[in-house]
Amino acid sequence: MLPFLKKNPPAQPSAASALPVIEPIGADVDTRPFRVTDPHYIAMALQALADDGDLVCLHPSAGEPSLPGRITEVRPQAGQFVVEIEVKGARAPQPQPGSVLLVAMPLGIALQLRTSGHWADTLPGAPLQLVAALPDHIIHLQRRRFPRLETPLGQPFRAEFMLYGETFSMGVDDVSIGGLGLRASAHEGRLLMPSQQLRRVRVELGHGATPLVVDLEVRSRRAFRSFLAGEQLHFGCRFLDLTPADHGELQLRLDRLDAERTRAAPPRLG
Structure with missing residues (x-):
């Protein structure tokens, strides 16, 4: 509910x-x-x-x-x-x-x-x-306190967790110091609802990054249609009680993502 x-x-x-x-x-x-x-x-x-x-x-x-x-x-x-x-x-x-x-x-x-x-x-x-x-x-409550960075293609950005005895693996669409955006098919995401808490989520943040094990709270859920993947669900999640070590590792990864995005941006004309 x-x-x-x-x-x-x-x-x-x-x-x-x-x-x-x-x-x-x-x-x-x-x-x-x-x-x-x-x-x-x-x-x-x-x-x-x-x-x-x-x-x-x-x-x-x-x-x-x-x-x-x-x-x-x-x-x-x-x-x-x-x-x-x-x-x-x-x-x-x-x-x-x-x-x-x-x-x-x-x-x-x-x-x-x-x-x-x-x-x-x-x-x-x-x-x-x-x-x-x-x-x-x-x-x-949808408004975000922290800016989020979209995750690049071709790198392992995923979140894995257990829920109701099932194992779930969802793509991470965006990440911030405050939370994650998760993506799943309509079938894979059928059990996730706003206010639900996900415990011990293993989050991969790209090549060479140490996976984080965090607790998340689902704050929003919206449906969209992908041309290639069909009906999809996006879940906005916030971190619950990040440890200082995880907070520091997350900030380092965000800094790297921001630097990679800046390097990949096309040069400005003029």
């Missing part, structure tokens, strides 16, 4: 109880590196939620039950966006006006913001619509 995602308890049925509740990001998560204040990025992120029809969850501040819905419209010039509450059966109760926390999980990655707005006048029996103000910031 994805992080922050759990089913409503069956003992508390409601108009929208058939839909999942997306829980807010935990208070123990340091969200400062993932704070986004760029208005253009914010509008684009909300528009992507609308375009993809991603489920969002409204958590009213007054203590009313959470409400699942979808963003149906983003109005950057007006500084607004519209959330339509998903209704199954009877019309959902209208919460008291005030600030709400909105949480979504696009591609399994938490996106969270706080906003306020007003309930639009709708016809009887129609879903509720919240006309909300575009926030001055959002929290998007």
Whole structure:
């Protein structure tokens, strides 16, 4: 099950109880590196939620039950966006006006913001619509704290680990001092989900580099199609508790990769 995602308890049925509740990001998560204040990025992120029809969850501040819905419209010039509450059966109760926390999980990655707005006048029996103000910031856990370097072709960059009694070997697409990007076929990556922790992963970082044995946490998962390999999955992972020795070895390897990339770059004209 994805992080922050759990089913409503069956003992508390409601108009929208058939839909999942997306829980807010935990208070123990340091969200400062993932704070986004760029208005253009914010509008684009909300528009992507609308375009993809991603489920969002409204958590009213007054203590009313959470409400699942979808963003149906983003109005950057007006500084607004519209959330339509998903209704199954009877019309959902209208919460008291005030600030709400909105949480979504696009591609399994938490996106969270706080906003306020007003309930639009709708016809009887129609879903509720919240006309909300575009926030001055959002929290998007996908943003990276460290720059990542793409791994070169023709060298052994792989990660091997055990999971559920099976041995997995995945390609390393990119690497940073904070984590790795892993690549696998749709079948090979079927068991990996965001928030999952991988223990004692053996990571090869090219010719002549000492393999590292590290713990990883899967932070993101996205699908893409390769012309040669077909359906593929990319997993963004972060290191858990690197030892000083592993940190130093990783930094040396990153420095070598950066130097190799600089040497391989075509000369600039002019």
